[in-house]
Amino acid sequence: MTALLMPPQSPSAAADLAVDQVTLTVIDNYLSTTCREMGVAMMRTAYSPMFNEALDFSCVLFDAKGRMIAQAEFCPSQIGTIKFTIEWMLDELGPDVYRPGDVIVMNDPYRGSGHIPEHTLLKAVFHGDEIIGFVANCAHLAEPGAKAPGGLAGDATDIFQEGLRLPPLWLQREGVPQEDIWKLIFANHRTPKVTYGDLMAMVGSLNVAERRLKSLIGTYGYETVTTATEDLIRIAERRMSEEIRRIPDGEYRFSDIIEDDGVAEGSYVVECTVVVDGGGVTCDFTGSSGQAAGPMNGTYAVTASSVYNAFMHITDPTIPRNEGCYRPINVIAPPGTILNCEFPAPLVGGNTELSPRITDIIFGALADALPERIPASHGGTVCCFLFGGEHPETGELYSHFHFEGVGWGGRPIGDGDSQVIVIIGNARNTPVEIFETRYPLRVESYRLLEDSGGPGLNRGGLGVERILTIEVDEVTVSALFNRMLVDPFGIHGGKPGANSGIYVRLAGEESWSTFREKFGTMSPSKFSNILLHRGDQVKILAPGGGGWGNPLERSADRVLADVAEGLVTADGALRDYGLVVERSDGAWRTTPTPARAAAGSTTLVEPRSPGTS
Amino acid sequence: MSGRWIEREPMYLSFDVYNCAYCGKNVPRHVWLEDVDGDDVPFCAPEVADIHLRTRLRDDPTTRHPDADLGITEQLRLVRENCKALRRD
Numbered sequence: 001m002t003a004l005l006m007p008p009q010s011p012s013a014a015a016d017l018a019v020d021q022v023t024l025t026v027i028d029n030y031l032s033t034t035c036r037e038m039g040v041a042m043m044r045t046a047y048s049p050m051f052n053e054a055l056d057f058s059c060v061l062f063d064a065k066g067r068m069i070a071q072a073e074f075c076p077s078q079i080g081t082i083k084f085t086i087e088w089m090l091d092e093l094g095p096d097v098y099r100p101g102d103v104i105v106m107n108d109p110y111r112g113s114g115h116i117p118e119h120t121l122l123k124a125v126f127h128g129d130e131i132i133g134f135v136a137n138c139a140h141l142a143e144p145g146a147k148a149p150g151g152l153a154g155d156a157t158d159i160f161q162e163g164l165r166l167p168p169l170w171l172q173r174e175g176v177p178q179e180d181i182w183k184l185i186f187a188n189h190r191t192p193k194v195t196y197g198d199l200m201a202m203v204g205s206l207n208v209a210e211r212r213l214k215s216l217i218g219t220y221g222y223e224t225v226t227t228a229t230e231d232l233i234r235i236a237e238r239r240m241s242e243e244i245r246r247i248p249d250g251e252y253r254f255s256d257i258i259e260d261d262g263v264a265e266g267s268y269v270v271e272c273t274v275v276v277d278g279g280g281v282t283c284d285f286t287g288s289s290g291q292a293a294g295p296m297n298g299t300y301a302v303t304a305s306s307v308y309n310a311f312m313h314i315t316d317p318t319i320p321r322n323e324g325c326y327r328p329i330n331v332i333a334p335p336g337t338i339l340n341c342e343f344p345a346p347l348v349g350g351n352t353e354l355s356p357r358i359t360d361i362i363f364g365a366l367a368d369a370l371p372e373r374i375p376a377s378h379g380g381t382v383c384c385f386l387f388g389g390e391h392p393e394t395g396e397l398y399s400h401f402h403f404e405g406v407g408w409g410g411r412p413i414g415d416g417d418s419q420v421i422v423i424i425g426n427a428r429n430t431p432v433e434i435f436e437t438r439y440p441l442r443v444e445s446y447r448l449l450e451d452s453g454g455p456g457l458n459r460g461g462l463g464v465e466r467i468l469t470i471e472v473d474e475v476t477v478s479a480l481f482n483r484m485l486v487d488p489f490g491i492h493g494g495k496p497g498a499n500s501g502i503y504v505r506l507a508g509e510e511s512w513s514t515f516r517e518k519f520g521t522m523s524p525s526k527f528s529n530i531l532l533h534r535g536d537q538v539k540i541l542a543p544g545g546g547g548w549g550n551p552l553e554r555s556a557d558r559v560l561a562d563v564a565e566g567l568v569t570a571d572g573a574l575r576d577y578g579l580v581v582e583r584s585d586g587a588w589r590t591t592p593t594p595a596r597a598a599a600g601s602t603t604l605v606e607p608r609s610p611g612t613s
Numbered sequence: 614m615s616g617r618w619i620e621r622e623p624m625y626l627s628f629d630v631y632n633c634a635y636c637g638k639n640v641p642r643h644v645w646l647e648d649v650d651g652d653d654v655p656f657c658a659p660e661v662a663d664i665h666l667r668t669r670l671r672d673d674p675t676t677r678h679p680d681a682d683l684g685i686t687e688q689l690r691l692v693r694e695n696c697k698a699l700r701r702d
Binding site (some may be wrong): 087088091092110112167261299300301304330331332333334337338340342343344467 | 621625628629630632635636637638639642643681
């Protein structure tokens with residue numbers, strides 16, 4: 001059964017809505033489903049695993065005024081930024097330039113996009129001669145023409161090293177492809193065939209949405225649909241305000257560190273004051289560090305998107321996701337800081353590494369105000385590993401952006417999830433079979449990393465270890481990681497999760513080294529264009545999530561189950577949970593240490609056979 | 614308050630981004646330039662410039678506005694009503 005959009009217990013009941021709630025619900029679901037269908041069209045028709053496996057894209061509908069009216073459950077960072085991207089495109093281009101069949105592309109972060117690899121496509125939808133709305137999607141192209149294959153150069157020093165920057169340009173005019181623009185893009189991307197397939201999948205997705213929007217108006221009429229979307233925006237704004245009103249008024253502060261920027265030594269402070277006041281909230285980042293020399297900067301759109309993402313996670317998920325739900329959330333990001341860098345600063349890592357940190361910082365700030373909802377820090381890095389070269393089987397260039405899942409933070413209601421893509425992504429990993437079929441690297445191992453989850457009453461989720469072997473004469477690799485030096489934090493007495501890492505072992509060597517040790521990169525976690533050869537190996541460690549609550553209060557049953565399942569080692573149980581776990585004669589036995597006993601967790605578990613937890 | 618609206622043409626030979634001095638948002642096309650001590654300071658709307666002058670500069674005695682006591686509730690309400698970053702009605 002579908003819930004009412006305006007629940008009857010809501011203080012601001014649905015008295016002034018112009019459309020009845022049943023029709024509103026049908027239209028809201030139709031619009032959201034249209035966005036999902038757009039995504040399915042892209043997934044099934046695109047060329048790259050970034051689209052058809054990772055689902056690193058988002059699909060959104062706007063009304064004729066450029067206000068978001070629907071979205072689906074795709075990539076949160078893109079959904080938050082696309083609001084600014086579309087606003088900029090409509091303002092820069094002006095009102096009278098669109099014709100039926102036009103498709104416009106844009107990826108410029110200094111015009112509201114998240115970072116250069118993410119391309120936004122926009123199409124106006126007409127009813128007669130009148131624009132009745134805009135359909136748009138945003139997707140991460142695997143190859144943006146940057147200095148490093150796959151983009152995301154961890155040591156870029158300006159935006160021009162991060163790829164081909166496109167202001168709003170017509171890919172199609174009245175349904176006719178603009179060949180000059182396509183040629184320009186193809187000439188600057190290492191993998192033009194993949195770019196072509198992915199961009200055409202995006203165009204097809206817009207066509208699906210256009211048909212659906214016209215069909216909706218054919219069924220209900222333009223007046224009813226526009227009145228309904230006005231109501232839906234109003235409902236979303238009210239309901240989000242009511243959710244924020246449940247947070248006690250006050251000023252809440254939290255800060256964390258970006259460990260380095262890939263170019264210069266030194267770390268950056270991200271500081272946020274969250275001011276909750278009635279039904280509105282302001283997240284003020286005044287006091288944060290100045291912009292970075294390397295690519296760890298964010299734009300205003302990235303910072304705002306991350307803040308929105310945090311509040312979508314801790315408020316009622318049934319609130320309609322449209323323009324209205326963002327209105328009660330204000331963001332102040334001073335220009336020239338790491339949260340709102342100035343042109344032409346590099347910023348490709350802001351959307352992957354800074355963004356999840358901002359979301360965790362909002363959680364950290366509100367941990368005491370909303371103890372029943374806030375989790376500990378998750379792994380908080382995309383673990384961007386990029387590689388490319390010439391494929392020996394095809395003779396063509398290839399490039400790929402590989403990312404890992406991380407442990408998520410322990411929660412008030414239970415342990416954090418293990419190996420899930422960062423909070424800004426909602427993407428999927430690429431299956432080993434697809435990975436090995438498409439690229440000349442072999443996955444030697446891929447496993448959950450024991451003891452990587454931050455100890456806590458509710459444990460952080462586990463990170464993973466992946467070892468890759470190069471199977472061709474030469475591959476160019478790059479990386480952009482964070483949390484290699486700064487821990488994913490625990491809350492309410494929980495301990496940090498394990499750090500990330502990326503290491504290399506050249507063919508014939510026994511031990512692993514950082515890329516800094518082996519190749520002299522400035523940063524161990526951010527670098528570009530390192531040449532590896534046949535037999536060389538790369539080890540990726542994805543971080544764990546922070547713990548929630550005092551680990552000494554975790555029941556012996558749960559610790560024992562973790563040890564039996566290989567999630568926590570016996571050493572870890574002793575060190576972090578104060579519990580001696582032993583197995584003899586096929587039975588497990590636990591004994592609390594004095595520290596655990598002093599903490600009050602004296603629960604003993606009867607000996608039992610393994611597998612019964 | 615004194616200032617003026619400017620409408621930027623799309624920039625390709627030079628690329629200047631105006632950030633609203635209140636919240637930092639990039640302002641795409643229509644920019645309000647407020648005269649603050651002889652400098653043109655960009656905002657997304659004159660109402661937001663007014664809020665900025667009444668609040669964020671309130672601790673600086675040289676720029677202190679006589680109505681510097683604007684509370685956060687009123688600030689938020691005015692910003693929500695006026696800032697182009699938040700509303701496109």
